[in-house]
Amino acid sequence: MRRILKSDANVIDLTDEQLAAEAVREDSDGPAFGELLRRLREPIWRICFRLMGHEDDAADAAQEVFVRLFFNRDKFAGRSKYTTWAHSVAVRTCLAQRRSRGRRQRRVSGATDEMIDGAAARESPTAAEDKLDLAVMLDVLDENDRALLVLKYAENYSHEELAEMFEISVSACKMRISRAREKVRERFE
Numbered sequence: 001m002r003r004i005l006k007s008d009a010n011v012i013d014l015t016d017e018q019l020a021a022e023a024v025r026e027d028s029d030g031p032a033f034g035e036l037l038r039r040l041r042e043p044i045w046r047i048c049f050r051l052m053g054h055e056d057d058a059a060d061a062a063q064e065v066f067v068r069l070f071f072n073r074d075k076f077a078g079r080s081k082y083t084t085w086a087h088s089v090a091v092r093t094c095l096a097q098r099r100s101r102g103r104r105q106r107r108v109s110g111a112t113d114e115m116i117d118g119a120a121a122r123e124s125p126t127a128a129e130d131k132l133d134l135a136v137m138l139d140v141l142d143e144n145d146r147a148l149l150v151l152k153y154a155e156n157y158s159h160e161e162l163a164e165m166f167e168i169s170v171s172a173c174k175m176r177i178s179r180a181r182e183k184v185r186e187r188f189e
Contacts, residue, residue, distance in 0.1 A: 011031045011032055011034075011035040012035060014032070014035075015082075016036065016039065016081065016082035016083055017078060017081070017082050019032045019033075019035055019036050019082070020032075020036065020073065020076045020078075020082045021078075023036060023073050024073055024074045024076075029070065033070065033073065036069075036082070036086075037066060037069075040066075040069075040083070040086055041062075043083070043087070043155075044062050044065050044066070044086065044087070044090050045058060045059070045062045046155070047087060047090045047091065047094070047150075047151070047155060048061040048062045048065065048090060048093075048094055050150045050154050050155070051090075051091065051094035051095070051098065051146070051147055051150060052094055052097065052098065053135050057097070057101070060097070061090070061093055061094050061097050062090075064093050064097070065086075065089055065090045065093045065094075068089050068093060069086055069089060072089070080161075080164055084161050084164060084165065087151075087155075087157075087165065088164070088165035088166075091147050091151065091165055091166075094147070095143045095144065095147060098143050099143060137184050137187070137188050138150070138184070140183060140184060140187045140188075141180050141183060141184065144166065144176075145176055145177075145179070145180035145183075146180075147166075148162060148166065148173070148176055148177050148180060149177065149180050149181065149184075151165070152177055159173050159174050159177075162177075
């Protein structure tokens with residue numbers, strides 16, 4: 001039996017967690033799920049863009065995230081904020097797509113780290129410094145550490161929220177972030 005909200009306008013007064021519960025009861029893409037999508041559209045796309053690094057890839061990843069949120073809407077257990085849960089779905093989706101894309105690109109790309117380092121050594125120090133950007137710097141990290149740094153410093157997630165998203169302890173989260181920052185510093189003094 002489908003529960004109908006008094007009016008679609010009432011959904012904007014509900015919290016994300018209440019909307020998530022209502023979306024499960026609706027058992028469709030009704031007003032509650034629609035409102036969740038409206039609220040999450042920008043933050044999910046932003047996370048996808050930061051993790052994927054390209055607008056088209058981010059759009060594909062965001063679409064996949066929304067599909068997963070729809071089909072897994074009954075999996076939200078309420079142990080955290082709904083946005084934290086939804087963002088963790090976005091992170092896992094992007095990481096899986098980056099790993100898949102990375103395998104394809106490694107087969108296609110003929111450039112090695114040694115070739116890139118050699119070209120950088122031949123350039124003047126100021127030219128090399130001018131060309132450094134955050135995406136290049138983060139590419140020295142593995143996918144999970146890259147995502148941790150992006151979410152911590154670009155999206156301002158707390159260590160506790162990140163630990164929940166990545167299913168690790170808070171101390172492990174702090175240690176991984178610290179090690180990832182150190183690795184970037186070592187590579188790009």
